[in-house]
Amino acid sequence: MAFRFFPKSFNFFDLFEKQVSHAVEAACLFKEIVADGGVSEDASSRMTAIEHQGDEVAHKIIDQLNKTFITPFDREDIHALASQLDDITDMINNILNRLRVYNITVVDKNLVEFSGIIDQSVRAVSRAIGGLRNHKDGQVVFEACVEINRLENVGDAMRDHALSELFASARDPISVIKWKDIYQEAETVLDVCEDVAHVVDSIMVKQA
Amino acid sequence: MAFRFFPKSFNFFDLFEKQVSHAVEAACLFKEIVADGGVSEDASSRMTAIEHQGDEVAHKIIDQLNKTFITPFDREDIHALASQLDDITDMINNILNRLRVYNITVVDKNLVEFSGIIDQSVRAVSRAIGGLRNHKDGQVVFEACVEINRLENVGDAMRDHALSELFASARDPISVIKWKDIYQEAETVLDVCEDVAHVVDSIMVKQA
Amino acid sequence: MAFRFFPKSFNFFDLFEKQVSHAVEAACLFKEIVADGGVSEDASSRMTAIEHQGDEVAHKIIDQLNKTFITPFDREDIHALASQLDDITDMINNILNRLRVYNITVVDKNLVEFSGIIDQSVRAVSRAIGGLRNHKDGQVVFEACVEINRLENVGDAMRDHALSELFASARDPISVIKWKDIYQEAETVLDVCEDVAHVVDSIMVKQA
Numbered sequence: 001m002a003f004r005f006f007p008k009s010f011n012f013f014d015l016f017e018k019q020v021s022h023a024v025e026a027a028c029l030f031k032e033i034v035a036d037g038g039v040s041e042d043a044s045s046r047m048t049a050i051e052h053q054g055d056e057v058a059h060k061i062i063d064q065l066n067k068t069f070i071t072p073f074d075r076e077d078i079h080a081l082a083s084q085l086d087d088i089t090d091m092i093n094n095i096l097n098r099l100r101v102y103n104i105t106v107v108d109k110n111l112v113e114f115s116g117i118i119d120q121s122v123r124a125v126s127r128a129i130g131g132l133r134n135h136k137d138g139q140v141v142f143e144a145c146v147e148i149n150r151l152e153n154v155g156d157a158m159r160d161h162a163l164s165e166l167f168a169s170a171r172d173p174i175s176v177i178k179w180k181d182i183y184q185e186a187e188t189v190l191d192v193c194e195d196v197a198h199v200v201d202s203i204m205v206k207q208a
Numbered sequence: 209m210a211f212r213f214f215p216k217s218f219n220f221f222d223l224f225e226k227q228v229s230h231a232v233e234a235a236c237l238f239k240e241i242v243a244d245g246g247v248s249e250d251a252s253s254r255m256t257a258i259e260h261q262g263d264e265v266a267h268k269i270i271d272q273l274n275k276t277f278i279t280p281f282d283r284e285d286i287h288a289l290a291s292q293l294d295d296i297t298d299m300i301n302n303i304l305n306r307l308r309v310y311n312i313t314v315v316d317k318n319l320v321e322f323s324g325i326i327d328q329s330v331r332a333v334s335r336a337i338g339g340l341r342n343h344k345d346g347q348v349v350f351e352a353c354v355e356i357n358r359l360e361n362v363g364d365a366m367r368d369h370a371l372s373e374l375f376a377s378a379r380d381p382i383s384v385i386k387w388k389d390i391y392q393e394a395e396t397v398l399d400v401c402e403d404v405a406h407v408v409d410s411i412m413v414k415q416a
Numbered sequence: 417m418a419f420r421f422f423p424k425s426f427n428f429f430d431l432f433e434k435q436v437s438h439a440v441e442a443a444c445l446f447k448e449i450v451a452d453g454g455v456s457e458d459a460s461s462r463m464t465a466i467e468h469q470g471d472e473v474a475h476k477i478i479d480q481l482n483k484t485f486i487t488p489f490d491r492e493d494i495h496a497l498a499s500q501l502d503d504i505t506d507m508i509n510n511i512l513n514r515l516r517v518y519n520i521t522v523v524d525k526n527l528v529e530f531s532g533i534i535d536q537s538v539r540a541v542s543r544a545i546g547g548l549r550n551h552k553d554g555q556v557v558f559e560a561c562v563e564i565n566r567l568e569n570v571g572d573a574m575r576d577h578a579l580s581e582l583f584a585s586a587r588d589p590i591s592v593i594k595w596k597d598i599y600q601e602a603e604t605v606l607d608v609c610e611d612v613a614h615v616v617d618s619i620m621v622k623q624a
Contacts, residue, residue, distance in 0.1 A: 062614075066621040076284075076492075101579045163309045173381035173589035177596065180385065198270075205274040284492075371517045381589035388593065406478075413482040 012072055013133040015061045016081060020122075020129045022054035023088040027115075027122035030092045034115040038105050039096055047093050054089040058082050073132075073203045080199045085129075087192045088122060095185045102178040110162040114186040117158065121151040121193040128200045141204055148197040155190035159183050220280055221341040223269045224289060228330075228337045230262035231296040235323075235330035238300045242323040246313050247304055255301050262297040266290050281340075281411045288407045293337075295400045296330060303393050310386040318370040322394040325366065329359040329401040336408045349412055356405040363398035367391050428488055429549040431477045432497060436538075436545045438470035439504040443531075443538035446508045450531040454521050455512055463512050470505040474498050489548075489619045496615045501545075503608045504538060511601045518594040526578040530602040533574065537567040537609040544616045557620055564613040571606035575599050 026047065033043045061082040065071065071078055099107070128144035131137035162183045170176045234255065241251045269290040273279065279286055307315070336352035339345035370391045378384045442463065449459045477498040481487065487494055515523070544560035547553035578599045586592045 062618065063621060066618055097576065101576050102583055103580070160305065160309050164311070167310055167382065167386070170382065173385070174583065174586065174592060176382060176385060177589065177592060178583070202270065202274055205271060368513065368517050372519070375518055375590065375594070378590065381593070384590060384593060410478065410482055413479060 012061065012064070012078060015057055015064070016085070016129050016132070019054060019057040019061065019082065019085045020126045022050050022057065023085055023092075023122050024126050026050045026054070026089045026092040027119045030096065031115040031119045033096065034107050034112050037107050039099050044096060044100060047096050051089050051093040054086055058086040074206065077199050077203050081129075081196065084192055084196045084199065085125075088125070088189060088196075091185060091189045091192060092118065095182060095189075098178075098182055098185065102182075104178065104182075108179070110158070110165070111182065111186065113158060114155070114162075114183070117151055117155055118186065118189050118193075121148055121155075121190050124148045124151065125193050125196050128197060132200065132203065138204065141200060145197040145201050148193050152190045152194040155187045159187040220269065220272065220286060223265055223272070224293070224337050224340070227262060227265040227269065227290065227293045228334045230258050230265065231293055231300075231330050232334050234258045234262070234297045234300040235327045238304065239323040239327045241304065242315050242320050245315050247307050252304060252308060255304050259297050259301040262294055266294040282414065285407050285411050289337075289404065292400055292404045292407065293333075296333070296397060296404075299393060299397045299400060300326065303390060303397075306386075306390055306393065310390075312386065312390075316387070318366070318373070319390065319394065321366060322363070322370075322391070325359055325363055326394065326397050326401075329356055329363075329398050332356045332359065333401050333404050336405060340408065340411065346412065349408060353405040353409050356401050360398045360402040363395045367395040428477065428480070428494060431473055431480070432501070432545050432548070435470060435473040435477065435498065435501045436542045438466050438473065439501055439508075439538050440542050442466045442470070442505045442508040443535045446512065447531040447535045449512065450523050450528050453523050455515050460512060460516060463509050467505050467509045470502055474502040490622065493615050493619050497545075497612065500608055500612045500615065501541075504541070504605060504612075507601060507605045507608060508534065511598060511605075514594075514598055514601065518598075520594065520598075524595070526574070526581070527598065527602065529574060530571070530578075530599070533567055533571055534602065534605050534609075537564055537571075537606050540564045540567065541609050541612050544613060548616065548619065554620065557616060561613040561617050564609050568606045568610040571603045575603040 029043065029047055029050065033039055033047075036043075061078065065075060065078050065082075098104075124144045124147040128141050128148065131141035131144065163180060166176055166179050166183070237251065237255055237258065241247055241255075244251075269286065273283060273286050273290075306312075332352045332355040336349050336356065339349035339352065371388065374384055374387050374391070445459065445463055445466065449455055449463075452459075477494065481491060481494050481498075514520075540560045540563040544557050544564065547557035547560065579596060582592055582595050582599070
């Protein structure tokens, strides 16, 4: 797949790589926290810091977009990527927040599995975004997008399995309310990664 | 209402009609399943097949859009239609999935009513989409959109009634959680049909 | 911050000011209702009337947008504003609807607080929208947007606090289901106000 030449003067690629690096950090920290079995004060404030850094980069991208006349790819694709990459970090932070608000001190094996899949998917998002810059990385981008789609399907099945188990075994309705929410939010992170893959895919097709 | 001439060489109309036919199939199968009182393995895999076919058409439309310079109507309207028509089929499949995950073996009369309204609304969506191609079908499209809006209001009232009943009578909180979810998803299908009507309406106004 | 001249003949500004005035009315009525401790038939039909008026203005804006070739700012920003301002009124109406459907006759102090914050945020949205028309109101718009963002953060903390309290103290799962829904919808109104602030901010940057 051949690419048009992108003027080097634009730093959209730098900004997107920075933004996705915050998403990778968030997914990685989330995996650690879940492996540790619960949310500490320290972990929680580290996540908040990552989320703020991600927010800042998103604002920079939108700001630069609004001030730039010629962009390396379609304006609406830049806008979509900036907001979706932001959503990934926000949503991971949201799950953590739910664990705190619901006072969940023991994390179950389903969430541990989810955190691993989310981590893999966000890393694939990072490869896809990284590949956008380079003219020759069509294959890398393509494989990353296939992987993201695969992991979204894995996540769907995982959520269904987790919900089936939850509803089949649960005695305590309050606990069902809490975990149903958490599993669904975990799956939504994978949906947003898939949205990114769709936008990246569109950019590649248009550049071809 | 007069239309500009659309070049015959574009097959966006064929693709949209194909995509909406999968939504009609999904709505029809859903009505059958609900009338039968529960989800069989067979019905469930037929729905999955319909959903995959719908997905494929959506991808074809986006792909063609990305490769096409001149489109019969605004690019963002084509994008919105493709993704909303896809959502209709996805969401109907989701409800089925919920029935399975929640292990609901007896369907209530409210869901039977919902399935009828969804079927009617998706058929109206099909008429609206079909009318886009023909220069003289302004009236058909207009009437279909009015019908879709009417059914969305019917659906709102139906969901409120179903939820009132559920909360007023329910003894079992787990069952409340399940049915609240299902009624809301059923109503959301009608919301997405209304979104399609809005886009179709916009296309008509711009072509006038 | 300097502005380009906007042709006086377009009445998008009038329409947006009209639409936001309905949102302000809705937020104000909601605050009254919640202060009164519950939803009366009369209050409920007043809210429905406001929501319909808001809907009508939204349709007028989209219709005018579809028929207008040159717009005072980007078409997609006009579209986003019209639909987000509509969402504010819709969502406030939705909360009222939930109170009725869930047969909630006694409103808690958290919702009273929320209604106050929503009222403040929608008033800031009104100032931001009002400032769009005037070339010299950059500072007013900027301050209104900062205020909206601040109130969204306040709302997040308020929802977390309300949910923590709800889950920590609740004996009755059905009541948890109801109030969790209501707090989340209340917070979502503030999210939509923040979305408006983002669009307004983008418009200002592009006009600068």
